Amino acid sequence: MHSITVNNLTKKFGSFVSVDNISFNVKEGEIFGFLGANGAGKSTTIRMLCGILEPTSGDALVGGFSINSEPDKVKSSIGYMSQRFSLYNDLTVQENIDFFGGVYGLSGSNFRERKNWVLEIANLKGKENLLTGLLPGGIKQRLALGTAVIHNPKIVFLDEPTSGVDPISRRSFWDLINQLSEEGTTVFVTTHYLEEAEFCNNIILINAGKLVAEGTSEELKTNYINHKIIDIECDRTVEAMEILEKETFVLDTSIFGNNLHISVLDDVSAKKSVLALLEGKHSFRIRKIDTIVPTLEDVFIHLIEKG
Amino acid sequence: MSIKRINAIIIKEFKQLLRDKRYLFVLFFFPVFLLGMFGYAVNFDVKNIKLAVMDNDNSKESREFIKTLISSEYFILSGYIEKDSDIKPMLDNQDVQLILVVPQNFSTELAKNNGKPSLQFLVDGVNGNTALIINNYITSAAMNFNAKIQTGFAEKAGITSLSPINFQPRFWFNPSLETTKYLIPGLIAMILIVTAVVSVSLSLVREKERGTIEQIKVSSVNTIEMLLGKAVPYVCIAMLNGILVLIAGMLLFNLEIQGSYLLLLLTTSIFLLAGIILGIFVSVVADSQQVAFTIAVFLSFLPSFILSGFVFPIDSMPPIIQIITNITPAKFFVAASRSIILKGAGVSAIYDQLMYLILYTLFFLILAVLISIKKEKEL
């Protein structure tokens, strides 16, 4: 069962194509990762899927409703946490929850139950009267998610929910996302952090509005890259990269933490050449050189440089 | 449309408003400040100016002129002077503020066909402002006297159709009690429209700026619910403000509402609606609070102050400016509410103004809708 079906969705701003004819499906209950660099068109796509931005052409079914002909029904079946989502900082926790419950038309015991749930997931039980502006980022983010799904929608769109939040809070935010997904909610999430993409059941990558890859993270790592990645640990990493870039057997270079990644066709002969070049000719000290399974980042760098 | 959703917005809006102490202060301090300013001006109203007269002519005409002066509430006669040498010490000791010297030939010059009757006024110039005001008073008194004489001549000569000369000098920097009463409707208009336009546009643009509008758009709230929810709190605040000014006017300036309260309420509501639509229009055009504030003030404060007839009478403006005055709904409200408050006018008397207000509101509503549709398409 697909809870989102996107067909040839396109959005132009004047002559600028922000989203370029993309199509994909999202399965019910999965965590779907939507990746892309800054300005790739992620937010634009999400806003179209939420029924608040009209596509230039193409259509999508969200929760079974067309974003073109039934945007109001789309809206009532989804939750959305926009990239700039800020709760009202000048309202208390309680007032924010009441407001969002109110605009979603909740009332009575159902509302009380959901309010409780939001306070629980945000760890704000007993702190209802705190001003939202004074909460730490991680807590605020959880409260924002809580209010975005206060009406218990089947599908939730999260636009870079973890940007600007510390790593520990990010981790626990993802636990929350998992929890939602386990309860049957479809989670459509964009992120800048590629390690977060590993938590997603399915991923698509867009670049300059075009869809460039889709699949599970395993599929992406094996299907989209047919060459080998060599991980090199050495001193003067940047200098080493500059030297290797000039070599014809090196297809791509990138820096990973303190290490250097290069992609090559034949890893066995490449390792020999690297050793000869760096250790022999330029007297680098190589501590480690291994062929590794590519990370998502390797795949994306490869795909985007190719595109 | 759901009352529940509108309610949620109204409550939220009130909570935010009540939490913003600084804004509340400005909101309620501003009218009080303006009113206080006028009150202060009234206290400084120069009345009972002590006047001494040296009447060298001692004719029927000169006595008549003196009578005109002292029969107004501005001058009191403290005595007559006989000799020139008494003048200086009187002014120096501040026994009087003004001395009128009528020359011997005043009545004969007045009677001549091309005579040049003159009067000499000696004003105590210690307080420059007061002196200026006294100066204005006597000028207008002299002009009035002139006018009376002229019509008298004309009547004697059998010409009856001379247009009656109607001098109405108005000292806006120093209003009399009557003028203040006249100013209160204008003051209310200004407070209402500034509150409505600035508050509504800022509160809408703030949501745009902070991105919370997206969150509301995606909920079940539709545009009408959103706008109603936003409008209601500010209508309440503006109304409350208007009533406060009205009450202050009653207490401080003995203002009495001659006409129907209901009609005044109706007129005010229509006017507020115009202000709120103007605020919505601003929020559609502006994308940041700063821009919104600038446009809102420009559209509400300035025209309602300068062009509404609040302080400067529209009749005495150049024709082109008179046409421009139509850009502010305050003009119609000021005219209508003055008629209701001061003259007790009924619906038929202010029908035109009400129609103008409604047309104005519709015009900006349509404009706002058109622009927002165009913007949506571009977005």
Ligand SMILES: Nc1ncnc2c1ncn2[C@@H]1O[C@H](COP(=O)(O)OP(=O)(O)OP(=O)(O)O)[C@@H](O)[C@H]1O
């Ligand atoms: N309203 C608009 N008018 C014109 N151009 C726009 C508009 N909204 C977005 N764009 C452009 O479309 C492109 C995609 O923007 P979008 O916000 O979808 O990117 P994104 O993938 O969400 O990026 P980020 O990671 O920075 O959030 C950008 O180049 C942006 O400048």
Ligand SMILES: [Mg+2]
């Ligand atoms: Mg974005």
